[in-house]
Amino acid sequence: MWLINSSIGRKFVMSITGIALVLFLLFHGTMNFVAILSPESYNAICHFLGANWYALVGTVGLALLVVLHFTFAFILTWQNYKARGRDRYDVASSRGEVSFASKNMFVLGVIIIGFMLLHLYNFWFKMQFVEIAHKMGGDIGDLSLATDGAYYISVLFANPVYCVIYLIWLGAIWYHLTHGVWSALHTLGLNNKIWFGRIKCIGNIVATLVVLLFVAVVLHFGGQAIMNGTTDYVW
Amino acid sequence: MEKSINIKVKVWRQAGPKVKGMFETYELNNISTDASFLEMIDILNEKLVQEHKEPIAFDHDCREGICGMCSLYINGHPHGPDQAITTCQLHMRKFHDGETITIEPWRSRAFPVIKDLIVDRNAYDKIMQAGGYVNVNTGGIPDANAIPIPKPVADEAMDAASCIGCGACAAACKNGSAMLFVAAKVSQLALLPQGKIEKAARAKAMVAKMDELGFGNCTNTGACEAECPKSVSITHIARLNREYIGAKFKD
Numbered sequence: 001m002w003l004i005n006s007s008i009g010r011k012f013v014m015s016i017t018g019i020a021l022v023l024f025l026l027f028h029g030t031m032n033f034v035a036i037l038s039p040e041s042y043n044a045i046c047h048f049l050g051a052n053w054y055a056l057v058g059t060v061g062l063a064l065l066v067v068l069h070f071t072f073a074f075i076l077t078w079q080n081y082k083a084r085g086r087d088r089y090d091v092a093s094s095r096g097e098v099s100f101a102s103k104n105m106f107v108l109g110v111i112i113i114g115f116m117l118l119h120l121y122n123f124w125f126k127m128q129f130v131e132i133a134h135k136m137g138g139d140i141g142d143l144s145l146a147t148d149g150a151y152y153i154s155v156l157f158a159n160p161v162y163c164v165i166y167l168i169w170l171g172a173i174w175y176h177l178t179h180g181v182w183s184a185l186h187t188l189g190l191n192n193k194i195w196f197g198r199i200k201c202i203g204n205i206v207a208t209l210v211v212l213l214f215v216a217v218v219l220h221f222g223g224q225a226i227m228n229g230t231t232d233y234v235w
Numbered sequence: 236m237e238k239s240i241n242i243k244v245k246v247w248r249q250a251g252p253k254v255k256g257m258f259e260t261y262e263l264n265n266i267s268t269d270a271s272f273l274e275m276i277d278i279l280n281e282k283l284v285q286e287h288k289e290p291i292a293f294d295h296d297c298r299e300g301i302c303g304m305c306s307l308y309i310n311g312h313p314h315g316p317d318q319a320i321t322t323c324q325l326h327m328r329k330f331h332d333g334e335t336i337t338i339e340p341w342r343s344r345a346f347p348v349i350k351d352l353i354v355d356r357n358a359y360d361k362i363m364q365a366g367g368y369v370n371v372n373t374g375g376i377p378d379a380n381a382i383p384i385p386k387p388v389a390d391e392a393m394d395a396a397s398c399i400g401c402g403a404c405a406a407a408c409k410n411g412s413a414m415l416f417v418a419a420k421v422s423q424l425a426l427l428p429q430g431k432i433e434k435a436a437r438a439k440a441m442v443a444k445m446d447e448l449g450f451g452n453c454t455n456t457g458a459c460e461a462e463c464p465k466s467v468s469i470t471h472i473a474r475l476n477r478e479y480i481g482a483k484f485k486d
Contacts, residue, residue, distance in 0.1 A: 007442065007451075083410060083451030085346075093312065097457050099456075189475075189478075189481075196468075
């Protein structure tokens, strides 16, 4: 199977899963932005994406994408480490053309996954998971709040520590995407000398747009709590 | 204007492929800044011979930047701190008085050290043997315009063909990937009518050989292009990916 056995095949899997995840982030970010405009509309979306069959299929699909992207990243990084040889360079310096992100994609990815687990605990575990659990006859969490996403957002970001944690996380995502987006297109072969600069620019715009959508929510709710003096250290 | 500098050279010494290597530091005085880098090593070797010591083994041949024989990882860069040149085109005026210059061999699993600074770059030859050619004799030089090729295409093929196969790309790559080399060779032939016919089979064969030889997976860091003595563009890698993925989907 060339997707597993060849280097370009493995990179192809990284590209496709990566692009799919970026599209998901764009969707996720747009959805969250609604929470700033109208918390009621946001909760309607939360309700719509609860424990319904299509939302569950989507969740499983996303989990699969993340697992594939991470597993392949792990294999590729390990293979690449070995390909460098047993003796490492004593002096190694890199040119300005080589971006920080491109050299640290795996580390950034691990940071992103780590914070993602925290994020899943903060929201998914209290929302969709509670609904699923109740449908299966379990009794975990508060079902009445399971689709009240706006409530959970305001509670979480009333805690300034969480605001900072989420902003660091978003920073890591931004770095990851500034290399990831154009690199994915490049790996798919969608690049040439004319498009080289344009594709990098598109990648930066997409990365910035995705991250800004999320940052806006953190700043809006975090700022609101500080303005109203309702900051609260709820974990 | 001629000037002399005193330098220290920290060189990787390794007696053979299986022997453990280590760094040794030599002092060199009164090196002309007009001397080329390889001349500096020649001077050092002469000194070592006079002291009845083993001279440093290093690769070199044409000394005019076209053969791809010289290598050397100097102060953290293949072919030294200057860009778009080979080691033989590097001069001592790029270094300053009192500097310690670190010289290492290419380090990559697919390029094992033979001795000191010489590495075995047969892996690149093996990739070429897997498909880096046109199977039929295409005859002598055709008449101009007998086979019309658009100028931008010809230029692109020529740029790819400027690759001298020195191995700096794989040496510079944090992933030990040979993609820039393979991409240049595949592009050069895939762009022209004589090589176009076999382009799918060629891309598959050369990539398969590259993977088999233990080179890493490209992550588009761009270090290869930045360190390439011929500034071969990584957009050729996009073309290789395109050719390879296209060929695999056709199968």
